[in-house]
Amino acid sequence: MTTSTTRLPIWMQRNVIPPLLLVLCPPTVFILWYTAVHLDGSFQAFWHLAVANGLFSTIGSIWGPIFFGTPTAWAILAGFASFQLFLMRFVPGKSFTGPITPMGNIPVYKANGIASFLITVTTFLLATYKLHLFSPTIIYDNLGPLLGALNLFSLLFCLFLYFKGIYAPSSSDCGTTGNPFFDYYWGTELYPRIFGFDVKMFTNCRFGMMGWSLILLSYMAKQQQVYGLSDSMMVAVALQLIYIGKFFFWETGYLRSLDIMHDRAGFMICWGCMVWLPCLYTSPTLYLVNHPNHLGTFWATAIFVAGSLSILINFLADRQRQQVRAKNGACLIWKRPPSLIHASYTTVTGETKQTLLLSSGWWGISRHFHYVPELLGTFFWTLPALFSNFLPYCYLIFLTILLVDRALRHDKRCSDKYGEHWEKYCEQVPYKIIPYLF
Numbered sequence: 001m002t003t004s005t006t007r008l009p010i011w012m013q014r015n016v017i018p019p020l021l022l023v024l025c026p027p028t029v030f031i032l033w034y035t036a037v038h039l040d041g042s043f044q045a046f047w048h049l050a051v052a053n054g055l056f057s058t059i060g061s062i063w064g065p066i067f068f069g070t071p072t073a074w075a076i077l078a079g080f081a082s083f084q085l086f087l088m089r090f091v092p093g094k095s096f097t098g099p100i101t102p103m104g105n106i107p108v109y110k111a112n113g114i115a116s117f118l119i120t121v122t123t124f125l126l127a128t129y130k131l132h133l134f135s136p137t138i139i140y141d142n143l144g145p146l147l148g149a150l151n152l153f154s155l156l157f158c159l160f161l162y163f164k165g166i167y168a169p170s171s172s173d174c175g176t177t178g179n180p181f182f183d184y185y186w187g188t189e190l191y192p193r194i195f196g197f198d199v200k201m202f203t204n205c206r207f208g209m210m211g212w213s214l215i216l217l218s219y220m221a222k223q224q225q226v227y228g229l230s231d232s233m234m235v236a237v238a239l240q241l242i243y244i245g246k247f248f249f250w251e252t253g254y255l256r257s258l259d260i261m262h263d264r265a266g267f268m269i270c271w272g273c274m275v276w277l278p279c280l281y282t283s284p285t286l287y288l289v290n291h292p293n294h295l296g297t298f299w300a301t302a303i304f305v306a307g308s309l310s311i312l313i314n315f316l317a318d319r320q321r322q323q324v325r326a327k328n329g330a331c332l333i334w335k336r337p338p339s340l341i342h343a344s345y346t347t348v349t350g351e352t353k354q355t356l357l358l359s360s361g362w363w364g365i366s367r368h369f370h371y372v373p374e375l376l377g378t379f380f381w382t383l384p385a386l387f388s389n390f391l392p393y394c395y396l397i398f399l400t401i402l403l404v405d406r407a408l409r410h411d412k413r414c415s416d417k418y419g420e421h422w423e424k425y426c427e428q429v430p431y432k433i434i435p436y437l438f
Contacts, residue, residue, distance in 0.1 A: 018185035069149025113251035139218035165189035187266025208273030232384030307380030343421035
């Protein structure tokens with residue numbers, strides 16, 4: 001079975017960008033880590049180093065010693081992954097289903113994300129501060145080798161998923177394009193499962209997002225150990241933990257989102273969540289470890305409140321659309337009946353389905369308004385790093401590019417899927433993301 005490239009983003013259809021990202025992304029991870037930890041967060045310092053010694057020689061000297069990780073790093077990763085798999089399987093939770101796939105399959109999950117998140121954070125705190133099984137700074141202290149081990153494992157794991165999708169797929173939602181580089185990048189299966197575990201749920205949610213929270217706690221412990229804990233670190237970590245907690249509270253909604261519904265399990269998602277996320281997403285806080293800025297009560301409070309409100313609005317927007325579809329429109333949006341467009345579409349198997357397009361409330365402001373508070377939340381937990389260096393803002397810039405691309409992809413996919421119904425929706429909600437601007 002082959003995958004029609006007309007359903008993929010234009011930049012992916014050209015088959016140029018995916019191989020380029022396969023080459024550039026892994027060394028970028030180690031450049032970011034080394035610059036943040038060993039060069040005071042200064043890309044200028046890295047540039048001088050690269051000019052003096054040569055770019056490839058510099059990258060080799062950074063990456064080479066940690067390419068295979070260390071026994072300690074592998075032990076940390078094995079312990080964490082095993083614990084998360086245990087929680088996925090044994091923590092109680094109601095079953096829920098994802099959206100029907102193009103081939104008519106319906107993925108089934110267990111809703112135990114928020115309980116697993118609380119157990120994970122509590123276990124880490126007890127194991128480090130109460131039982132003294134290991135230092136709370138363990139992740140920061142082994143970050144380079146951890147990234148080395150993660151990168152090596154993830155590259156091999158994605159290769160395994162590539163062949164699994166070809167020779168032993170978990171469902172009929174699988175196939176190739178005929179370009180092995182692209183298929184390795186994009187993936188060959190939509191919903192692969194291994195021993196009953198959903199791969200995307202594990203890599204995206206339970207490894208990537210759950211790991212994010214523990215990395216933050218370790219960064220905070222390291223700053224406290226070396227400099228004393230700053231209010232800038234407390235604000236940045238608190239906002240991110242609120243965001244991560246929100247994510248797990250809404251995990252059932254995420255597993256019905258664009259990322260999960262359409263992006264296959266390949267390098268882009270799996271390597272991205274297991275390597276790119278731990279490095280880039282946490283980079284503003286990694287920078288703060290050795291830059292203990294003191295904001296003062298007023299600015300710390302103002303940033304925390306603004307960031308919390310942004311995260312809350314992001315959650316309310318996602319919840320609003322989910323509520324409308326769950327209740328089939330029989331609810332109130334901002335104390336009024338929702339403005340709805342009843343859209344029909346045809347599946348790959350020829351069945352005609354119905355859905356609701358919400359054009360009021362948060363979704364009447366712009367078609368992807370929820371991206372605005374998400375970007376603002378990221379800005380506010382990065383702001384405590386102030387503006388001495390560019391590095392802390394790399395994630396915000398990356399996220400902006402990612403969400404704009406996602407908005408364009410989503411609009412194109414909806415236009416193809418809903419036709420005239422989508423045109424009617426766009427007439428009612430003319431702006432993509434930022435009202436009156438974009």
